Amino acid sequence: MQRILIIEDDPKIAEHLQAYIQKYGFASFIVDDFDHVMEHFQKYKLDLVLLDINLPSYDGYYWCRQIRKQSICPVIFISARVGEMDQVMALENGGDDFITKPFHPEIVIAKIRSQLRRAYGEYAVQVEERVLELEGIKLYPERLKLTVKDKAVPLSKWEADLIESLIERYPRVAGREDLLEKLWDDQMYVDENTLNVNITRVRKKFEAVGMKGAVETVRGVGYR
Template sequence: MEKILIIEDDPKIATLLQDYLRRYNLDAHVTTDFDDVMPLFEEVAPHLVLLDINLPKYDGYFWCRKIREVSTCPIIFISARDGEIDQVMALENGADDYITKPFSYQVVIAKVRAQLRRVYGDFANQYQEPEFHEGNLSFYPLKFTIERDGQTLELSKNEAKLLEVIWRTAPNVANRDLLYEEIWDEVTFIDDNTLSVNVARLRKKLLDLGVKDPIKSVRGYGYQWVYKEES
Protein backbone atom coordinates (compact mmCIF):
# COMPACT_ATOMS: atom_id res chain seq x y z
CA MET A 1 0.00 0.00 0.00
CA GLU A 2 1.43 3.37 -1.03
CA LYS A 3 2.00 5.92 1.73
CA ILE A 4 0.92 9.55 1.47
CA LEU A 5 2.05 12.28 3.88
CA ILE A 6 -0.35 15.21 4.30
CA ILE A 7 1.25 18.45 5.51
CA GLU A 8 -1.77 20.70 6.05
CA ASP A 9 -2.43 22.85 9.13
CA ASP A 10 -6.22 22.98 8.71
CA PRO A 11 -7.27 19.85 10.66
CA LYS A 12 -10.63 19.67 8.91
CA ILE A 13 -9.11 19.60 5.43
CA ALA A 14 -6.32 17.26 6.55
CA THR A 15 -8.78 14.76 8.03
CA LEU A 16 -11.05 14.82 4.97
CA LEU A 17 -8.06 14.28 2.68
CA GLN A 18 -6.85 11.41 4.85
CA ASP A 19 -10.27 9.73 4.88
CA TYR A 20 -10.70 10.10 1.14
CA LEU A 21 -7.23 8.74 0.32
CA ARG A 22 -7.78 5.74 2.58
CA ARG A 23 -10.94 4.88 0.68
CA TYR A 24 -8.73 4.40 -2.36
CA ASN A 25 -6.38 2.02 -0.55
CA LEU A 26 -3.74 4.65 0.15
CA ASP A 27 -2.04 4.77 3.55
CA ALA A 28 -2.45 8.46 4.45
CA HIS A 29 -0.64 10.10 7.38
CA VAL A 30 -1.23 13.62 8.74
CA THR A 31 1.42 15.96 10.15
CA THR A 32 0.64 17.68 13.46
CA ASP A 33 4.08 19.05 14.38
CA PHE A 34 4.76 22.00 12.10
CA ASP A 35 7.92 23.07 13.90
CA ASP A 36 9.69 20.18 12.21
CA VAL A 37 7.90 17.90 9.74
CA MET A 38 11.03 15.97 8.80
CA PRO A 39 11.00 13.38 11.63
CA LEU A 40 7.54 12.19 10.56
CA PHE A 41 8.60 12.30 6.91
CA GLU A 42 11.57 10.05 7.68
CA GLU A 43 9.41 7.73 9.81
CA VAL A 44 6.66 7.35 7.21
CA ALA A 45 8.95 7.36 4.15
CA PRO A 46 6.02 8.38 1.95
CA HIS A 47 5.63 7.63 -1.73
CA LEU A 48 4.05 11.09 -2.18
CA VAL A 49 3.53 14.30 -0.19
CA LEU A 50 0.53 16.65 -0.24
CA LEU A 51 1.81 20.02 0.97
CA ASP A 52 0.15 23.33 1.84
CA ILE A 53 1.99 26.65 1.39
CA ASN A 54 0.65 28.63 4.36
CA LEU A 55 1.96 26.75 7.38
CA PRO A 56 2.97 27.81 10.91
CA LYS A 57 6.60 28.88 11.41
CA TYR A 58 7.98 27.77 8.00
CA ASP A 59 6.03 27.83 4.74
CA GLY A 60 5.52 24.97 2.32
CA TYR A 61 8.30 26.15 0.02
CA PHE A 62 10.78 25.70 2.87
CA TRP A 63 9.61 22.15 3.61
CA CYS A 64 9.58 21.30 -0.07
CA ARG A 65 13.26 22.23 -0.30
CA LYS A 66 14.06 20.24 2.88
CA ILE A 67 12.31 17.16 1.50
CA ARG A 68 14.18 17.51 -1.78
CA GLU A 69 17.45 17.29 0.13
CA VAL A 70 16.66 13.69 1.08
CA SER A 71 13.99 12.43 -1.33
CA THR A 72 12.75 12.56 -4.91
CA CYS A 73 9.20 11.44 -4.03
CA PRO A 74 6.42 13.39 -5.80
CA ILE A 75 5.22 16.53 -4.02
CA ILE A 76 1.85 18.08 -4.82
CA PHE A 77 1.07 21.51 -3.41
CA ILE A 78 -2.52 22.15 -2.28
CA SER A 79 -3.08 25.83 -1.58
CA ALA A 80 -5.64 28.63 -1.61
CA ARG A 81 -3.05 30.76 -3.39
CA ASP A 82 -4.07 30.74 -7.04
CA GLY A 83 -1.58 33.23 -8.45
CA GLU A 84 0.72 32.27 -11.28
CA ILE A 85 3.81 33.27 -9.28
CA ASP A 86 2.84 30.91 -6.44
CA GLN A 87 2.60 27.97 -8.82
CA VAL A 88 5.91 28.89 -10.46
CA MET A 89 7.61 29.15 -7.06
CA ALA A 90 6.21 25.77 -6.02
CA LEU A 91 7.57 24.08 -9.13
CA GLU A 92 10.92 25.84 -8.88
CA ASN A 93 11.26 24.72 -5.26
CA GLY A 94 10.84 21.09 -6.27
CA ALA A 95 7.09 20.40 -6.50
CA ASP A 96 5.64 18.12 -9.18
CA ASP A 97 2.10 19.51 -9.34
CA TYR A 98 -0.16 22.18 -7.87
CA ILE A 99 -3.84 22.10 -6.87
CA THR A 100 -5.76 25.22 -5.83
CA LYS A 101 -8.38 25.37 -3.06
CA PRO A 102 -11.28 24.81 -3.05
CA PHE A 103 -10.58 21.53 -4.78
CA SER A 104 -12.42 18.43 -5.90
CA TYR A 105 -11.37 15.34 -3.97
CA GLN A 106 -11.68 13.31 -7.17
CA VAL A 107 -9.17 15.65 -8.85
CA VAL A 108 -6.79 15.14 -5.91
CA ILE A 109 -7.10 11.35 -6.25
CA ALA A 110 -6.55 11.53 -10.01
CA LYS A 111 -3.43 13.68 -9.64
CA VAL A 112 -2.05 11.50 -6.84
CA ARG A 113 -2.55 8.37 -8.92
CA ALA A 114 -0.99 10.03 -11.97
CA GLN A 115 2.15 10.90 -9.99
CA LEU A 116 2.36 7.41 -8.50
CA ARG A 117 2.06 5.90 -11.98
CA ARG A 118 4.70 8.24 -13.33
CA VAL A 119 7.23 7.54 -10.58
CA TYR A 120 6.51 3.99 -9.46
CA GLY A 121 5.08 2.42 -12.59
CA ASP A 122 3.45 -0.91 -11.79
CA PHE A 123 2.30 0.30 -8.35
CA ALA A 124 -0.67 1.85 -10.11
CA ASN A 125 -1.91 -1.58 -11.16
CA GLN A 126 -2.71 -2.37 -7.54
CA TYR A 127 -5.45 0.27 -7.29
CA GLN A 128 -9.04 -0.87 -7.15
CA GLU A 129 -11.60 1.68 -8.21
CA PRO A 130 -14.54 1.73 -5.78
CA GLU A 131 -17.65 -0.17 -6.81
CA PHE A 132 -20.97 -0.65 -5.02
CA HIS A 133 -23.14 -3.71 -5.59
CA GLU A 134 -26.42 -4.73 -4.03
CA GLY A 135 -28.61 -7.35 -5.66
CA ASN A 136 -28.69 -6.53 -9.36
CA LEU A 137 -27.88 -2.86 -8.75
CA SER A 138 -24.31 -1.70 -9.45
CA PHE A 139 -22.82 1.77 -9.01
CA TYR A 140 -19.46 2.99 -10.34
CA PRO A 141 -18.61 6.37 -8.72
CA LEU A 142 -15.64 7.26 -10.90
CA LYS A 143 -17.56 6.48 -14.10
CA PHE A 144 -20.66 8.36 -12.87
CA THR A 145 -22.84 5.40 -13.88
CA ILE A 146 -25.37 3.13 -12.22
CA GLU A 147 -26.63 -0.14 -13.71
CA ARG A 148 -29.58 -2.42 -13.14
CA ASP A 149 -30.69 -5.43 -15.20
CA GLY A 150 -28.51 -4.43 -18.13
CA GLN A 151 -29.73 -0.82 -18.17
CA THR A 152 -27.21 1.96 -17.53
CA LEU A 153 -27.85 5.56 -16.48
CA GLU A 154 -25.32 8.37 -16.31
CA LEU A 155 -25.21 10.60 -13.24
CA SER A 156 -23.87 14.11 -12.88
CA LYS A 157 -20.69 14.58 -10.86
CA ASN A 158 -22.63 15.84 -7.82
CA GLU A 159 -25.22 13.07 -8.10
CA ALA A 160 -22.47 10.44 -8.19
CA LYS A 161 -20.69 11.92 -5.18
CA LEU A 162 -23.99 12.21 -3.32
CA LEU A 163 -24.90 8.58 -3.98
CA GLU A 164 -21.39 7.41 -3.06
CA VAL A 165 -21.48 9.09 0.36
CA ILE A 166 -25.04 7.97 1.20
CA TRP A 167 -24.47 4.37 0.06
CA ARG A 168 -21.05 4.14 1.68
CA THR A 169 -22.39 5.40 5.01
CA ALA A 170 -25.21 2.80 5.14
CA PRO A 171 -26.68 1.44 7.30
CA ASN A 172 -25.92 4.65 9.17
CA VAL A 173 -27.41 7.99 8.17
CA ALA A 174 -25.25 10.37 6.14
CA ASN A 175 -25.65 13.71 7.89
CA ARG A 176 -26.00 16.94 5.98
CA ASP A 177 -22.68 18.41 7.12
CA LEU A 178 -20.81 15.39 5.79
CA LEU A 179 -22.60 15.68 2.45
CA TYR A 180 -21.85 19.39 2.20
CA GLU A 181 -18.15 18.85 2.90
CA GLU A 182 -17.61 15.89 0.60
CA ILE A 183 -19.70 17.07 -2.35
CA TRP A 184 -19.15 20.81 -2.45
CA ASP A 185 -15.92 21.04 -0.39
CA GLU A 186 -16.87 24.56 0.69
CA VAL A 187 -20.15 24.85 2.64
CA THR A 188 -20.33 28.63 3.02
CA PHE A 189 -22.66 29.26 0.09
CA ILE A 190 -24.57 25.97 0.14
CA ASP A 191 -28.01 25.83 1.73
CA ASP A 192 -30.46 23.04 2.51
CA ASN A 193 -32.40 23.70 -0.68
CA THR A 194 -29.34 23.00 -2.85
CA LEU A 195 -28.87 19.61 -1.20
CA SER A 196 -32.60 18.80 -1.40
CA VAL A 197 -32.69 19.60 -5.12
CA ASN A 198 -29.73 17.31 -5.80
CA VAL A 199 -31.30 14.48 -3.78
CA ALA A 200 -34.57 14.91 -5.69
CA ARG A 201 -32.74 14.67 -9.03
CA LEU A 202 -30.89 11.57 -7.88
CA ARG A 203 -34.12 9.93 -6.71
CA LYS A 204 -35.73 10.69 -10.09
CA LYS A 205 -32.89 9.00 -11.97
CA LEU A 206 -33.01 5.97 -9.68
CA LEU A 207 -36.76 5.75 -10.24
CA ASP A 208 -36.17 5.86 -14.02
CA LEU A 209 -33.99 2.79 -13.46
CA GLY A 210 -36.83 1.08 -11.59
CA VAL A 211 -35.34 1.64 -8.14
CA LYS A 212 -38.09 2.84 -5.81
CA ASP A 213 -37.47 4.84 -2.63
CA PRO A 214 -33.85 3.78 -1.96
CA ILE A 215 -32.99 7.03 -0.16
CA LYS A 216 -34.80 7.79 3.09
CA SER A 217 -34.95 11.34 4.46
CA VAL A 218 -34.18 11.53 8.17
CA ARG A 219 -35.76 14.77 9.31
CA GLY A 220 -33.33 17.31 10.68
CA TYR A 221 -30.30 15.09 10.11
CA GLY A 222 -29.65 13.72 6.63
CA TYR A 223 -30.25 10.76 4.32
CA GLN A 224 -30.04 6.98 4.59
CA TRP A 225 -29.55 4.29 1.95
CA VAL A 226 -32.37 1.74 2.46
CA TYR A 227 -32.43 -0.05 -0.90
CA LYS A 228 -33.71 -3.62 -0.94
CA GLU A 229 -33.93 -5.67 -4.11
CA GLU A 230 -37.54 -6.53 -4.91
CA SER A 231 -38.20 -10.24 -5.02
Protein backbone atom coordinates in the same frame (compact mmCIF):
# COMPACT_ATOMS: atom_id res chain seq x y z
CA MET B 1 0.11 -0.13 0.03
CA GLN B 2 1.46 3.25 -1.06
CA ARG B 3 1.98 5.81 1.70
CA ILE B 4 1.11 9.51 1.56
CA LEU B 5 2.03 12.30 3.99
CA ILE B 6 -0.42 15.20 4.44
CA ILE B 7 1.16 18.50 5.52
CA GLU B 8 -1.85 20.77 6.07
CA ASP B 9 -2.47 23.04 9.07
CA ASP B 10 -6.28 23.10 8.76
CA PRO B 11 -7.36 19.97 10.69
CA LYS B 12 -10.70 19.69 8.86
CA ILE B 13 -9.04 19.76 5.43
CA ALA B 14 -6.32 17.35 6.55
CA GLU B 15 -8.86 14.87 7.94
CA HIS B 16 -11.04 15.23 4.83
CA LEU B 17 -8.05 14.45 2.61
CA GLN B 18 -7.02 11.52 4.77
CA ALA B 19 -10.49 9.96 4.75
CA TYR B 20 -10.77 10.25 0.98
CA ILE B 21 -7.24 8.98 0.32
CA GLN B 22 -7.76 5.96 2.55
CA LYS B 23 -11.07 5.24 0.81
CA TYR B 24 -9.07 4.68 -2.38
CA GLY B 25 -6.65 2.25 -0.75
CA PHE B 26 -3.72 4.47 0.20
CA ALA B 27 -2.15 4.70 3.65
CA SER B 28 -1.94 8.30 4.87
CA PHE B 29 -0.38 10.20 7.75
CA ILE B 30 -1.09 13.74 8.98
CA VAL B 31 1.61 16.09 10.28
CA ASP B 32 0.52 17.63 13.59
CA ASP B 33 3.77 19.32 14.66
CA PHE B 34 4.85 21.96 12.16
CA ASP B 35 8.17 22.65 13.86
CA HIS B 36 9.31 19.09 13.14
CA VAL B 37 7.94 18.30 9.70
CA MET B 38 11.06 16.41 8.60
CA GLU B 39 10.82 14.10 11.59
CA HIS B 40 7.38 13.05 10.34
CA PHE B 41 8.76 12.69 6.81
CA GLN B 42 11.64 10.49 7.97
CA LYS B 43 9.42 8.35 10.22
CA TYR B 44 7.51 6.75 7.34
CA LYS B 45 8.68 5.23 4.07
CA LEU B 46 6.66 7.63 1.92
CA ASP B 47 5.66 7.50 -1.72
CA LEU B 48 4.10 10.98 -2.05
CA VAL B 49 3.54 14.21 -0.11
CA LEU B 50 0.56 16.58 -0.17
CA LEU B 51 1.85 19.98 0.96
CA ASP B 52 0.12 23.26 1.82
CA ILE B 53 1.99 26.55 1.30
CA ASN B 54 0.73 28.63 4.25
CA LEU B 55 2.01 26.79 7.31
CA PRO B 56 3.12 27.83 10.82
CA SER B 57 6.84 28.56 11.35
CA TYR B 58 8.03 27.84 7.79
CA ASP B 59 6.08 27.81 4.54
CA GLY B 60 5.56 24.88 2.20
CA TYR B 61 8.29 26.08 -0.17
CA TYR B 62 10.83 25.71 2.63
CA TRP B 63 9.67 22.21 3.57
CA CYS B 64 9.68 21.11 -0.07
CA ARG B 65 13.34 22.16 -0.34
CA GLN B 66 14.14 20.17 2.80
CA ILE B 67 12.37 17.10 1.40
CA ARG B 68 14.32 17.41 -1.85
CA LYS B 69 17.59 17.17 0.08
CA GLN B 70 16.59 13.64 1.08
CA SER B 71 14.09 12.31 -1.43
CA ILE B 72 12.76 12.53 -4.98
CA CYS B 73 9.26 11.32 -4.05
CA PRO B 74 6.45 13.31 -5.73
CA VAL B 75 5.27 16.45 -3.92
CA ILE B 76 1.87 17.95 -4.77
CA PHE B 77 1.14 21.42 -3.42
CA ILE B 78 -2.44 22.12 -2.29
CA SER B 79 -3.11 25.80 -1.62
CA ALA B 80 -5.70 28.57 -1.63
CA ARG B 81 -3.17 30.72 -3.46
CA VAL B 82 -4.26 31.04 -7.07
CA GLY B 83 -1.63 33.34 -8.58
CA GLU B 84 0.56 32.14 -11.42
CA MET B 85 3.71 33.04 -9.46
CA ASP B 86 2.57 30.85 -6.56
CA GLN B 87 2.43 27.88 -8.92
CA VAL B 88 5.79 28.83 -10.45
CA MET B 89 7.34 29.07 -6.96
CA ALA B 90 5.92 25.67 -6.03
CA LEU B 91 7.52 24.03 -9.07
CA GLU B 92 10.79 25.97 -8.74
CA ASN B 93 11.14 24.82 -5.12
CA GLY B 94 10.84 21.15 -6.04
CA GLY B 95 7.10 20.50 -6.35
CA ASP B 96 5.67 18.22 -9.04
CA ASP B 97 2.09 19.49 -9.28
CA PHE B 98 -0.28 22.11 -7.86
CA ILE B 99 -3.94 21.91 -6.77
CA THR B 100 -5.91 25.01 -5.82
CA LYS B 101 -8.41 25.19 -2.96
CA PRO B 102 -11.30 24.59 -2.87
CA PHE B 103 -10.63 21.30 -4.61
CA HIS B 104 -12.71 18.36 -5.74
CA PRO B 105 -11.51 15.13 -4.06
CA GLU B 106 -11.63 13.25 -7.37
CA ILE B 107 -9.09 15.71 -8.81
CA VAL B 108 -6.77 15.09 -5.86
CA ILE B 109 -7.00 11.32 -6.31
CA ALA B 110 -6.43 11.60 -10.08
CA LYS B 111 -3.32 13.73 -9.58
CA ILE B 112 -2.01 11.40 -6.86
CA ARG B 113 -2.42 8.42 -9.17
CA SER B 114 -0.79 10.29 -12.04
CA GLN B 115 2.27 11.23 -10.00
CA LEU B 116 2.61 7.71 -8.58
CA ARG B 117 2.48 6.24 -12.11
CA ARG B 118 5.16 8.66 -13.28
CA ALA B 119 7.41 7.99 -10.30
CA TYR B 120 6.98 4.26 -9.77
CA GLY B 121 4.57 2.74 -12.27
CA GLU B 122 4.03 2.29 -15.97
CA TYR B 123 5.30 5.77 -16.90
CA ALA B 124 8.41 5.66 -14.70
CA VAL B 125 11.65 6.02 -16.62
CA GLN B 126 13.48 2.73 -16.44
CA VAL B 127 17.19 3.41 -16.07
CA GLU B 128 20.00 1.19 -14.91
CA GLU B 129 20.81 1.91 -11.30
CA ARG B 130 24.16 3.57 -10.74
CA VAL B 131 26.62 1.97 -8.34
CA LEU B 132 29.93 3.70 -7.56
CA GLU B 133 32.61 1.37 -6.19
CA LEU B 134 35.97 2.13 -4.62
CA GLU B 135 38.13 -0.24 -2.58
CA GLY B 136 35.24 -2.19 -1.07
CA ILE B 137 32.92 0.81 -0.81
CA LYS B 138 29.64 0.77 -2.74
CA LEU B 139 27.57 3.93 -3.11
CA TYR B 140 24.01 3.78 -4.46
CA PRO B 141 23.26 7.46 -5.26
CA GLU B 142 19.61 6.96 -6.20
CA ARG B 143 18.89 4.68 -3.23
CA LEU B 144 20.78 7.06 -0.89
CA LYS B 145 22.66 4.10 0.57
CA LEU B 146 26.30 3.34 1.41
CA THR B 147 27.55 -0.23 1.89
CA VAL B 148 30.86 -1.77 2.93
CA LYS B 149 30.88 -5.58 2.81
CA ASP B 150 27.74 -6.68 4.68
CA LYS B 151 27.12 -3.35 6.44
CA ALA B 152 24.84 -0.62 5.08
CA VAL B 153 23.81 2.85 6.18
CA PRO B 154 21.21 5.31 4.79
CA LEU B 155 22.32 8.72 3.55
CA SER B 156 20.79 12.14 3.09
CA LYS B 157 20.86 13.60 -0.43
CA TRP B 158 23.73 15.94 0.50
CA GLU B 159 25.74 13.10 2.07
CA ALA B 160 25.29 10.94 -1.03
CA ASP B 161 26.30 13.82 -3.33
CA LEU B 162 29.35 14.56 -1.20
CA ILE B 163 30.53 10.93 -1.16
CA GLU B 164 29.92 10.69 -4.92
CA SER B 165 32.14 13.73 -5.50
CA LEU B 166 34.91 12.30 -3.31
CA ILE B 167 34.80 8.93 -5.09
CA GLU B 168 34.84 10.54 -8.53
CA ARG B 169 37.88 12.67 -7.64
CA TYR B 170 39.86 9.91 -5.89
CA PRO B 171 42.88 9.62 -5.68
CA ARG B 172 42.94 13.34 -6.42
CA VAL B 173 41.93 15.82 -3.74
CA ALA B 174 38.45 17.33 -3.95
CA GLY B 175 38.91 21.05 -3.32
CA ARG B 176 36.69 22.85 -0.83
CA GLU B 177 35.62 25.47 -3.37
CA ASP B 178 34.80 22.79 -5.95
CA LEU B 179 32.66 20.89 -3.45
CA LEU B 180 30.82 24.01 -2.35
CA GLU B 181 30.12 25.01 -5.94
CA LYS B 182 29.00 21.55 -7.06
CA LEU B 183 26.84 20.66 -4.08
CA TRP B 184 25.32 24.02 -3.21
CA ASP B 185 25.32 25.85 -6.54
CA ASP B 186 21.65 26.83 -6.07
CA GLN B 187 22.40 28.74 -2.87
CA MET B 188 23.29 32.43 -3.06
CA TYR B 189 25.61 32.16 -0.06
CA VAL B 190 26.81 29.15 1.89
CA ASP B 191 29.01 29.44 4.96
CA GLU B 192 32.07 27.17 4.75
CA ASN B 193 30.94 25.68 8.05
CA THR B 194 28.14 23.99 6.07
CA LEU B 195 30.76 21.88 4.30
CA ASN B 196 32.55 21.12 7.59
CA VAL B 197 29.29 19.92 9.15
CA ASN B 198 28.47 17.66 6.21
CA ILE B 199 32.00 16.22 6.08
CA THR B 200 31.61 15.34 9.77
CA ARG B 201 28.30 13.62 9.02
CA VAL B 202 29.86 11.68 6.14
CA ARG B 203 32.71 10.52 8.37
CA LYS B 204 30.18 9.26 10.93
CA LYS B 205 28.37 7.33 8.19
CA PHE B 206 31.64 5.66 7.17
CA GLU B 207 32.35 4.84 10.83
CA ALA B 208 28.90 3.23 11.04
CA VAL B 209 29.98 0.73 8.37
CA GLY B 210 33.36 0.11 10.00
CA MET B 211 35.56 2.58 8.10
CA LYS B 212 37.14 5.02 10.52
CA GLY B 213 39.31 7.68 8.89
CA ALA B 214 37.83 7.09 5.43
CA VAL B 215 37.80 10.81 4.57
CA GLU B 216 41.19 12.51 4.80
CA THR B 217 41.57 16.26 5.30
CA VAL B 218 44.26 17.78 3.08
CA ARG B 219 45.00 20.97 4.96
CA GLY B 220 44.44 24.14 2.98
CA VAL B 221 43.14 22.26 -0.06
CA GLY B 222 40.18 19.98 0.59
CA TYR B 223 39.35 16.32 1.18
CA ARG B 224 40.19 12.88 -0.20
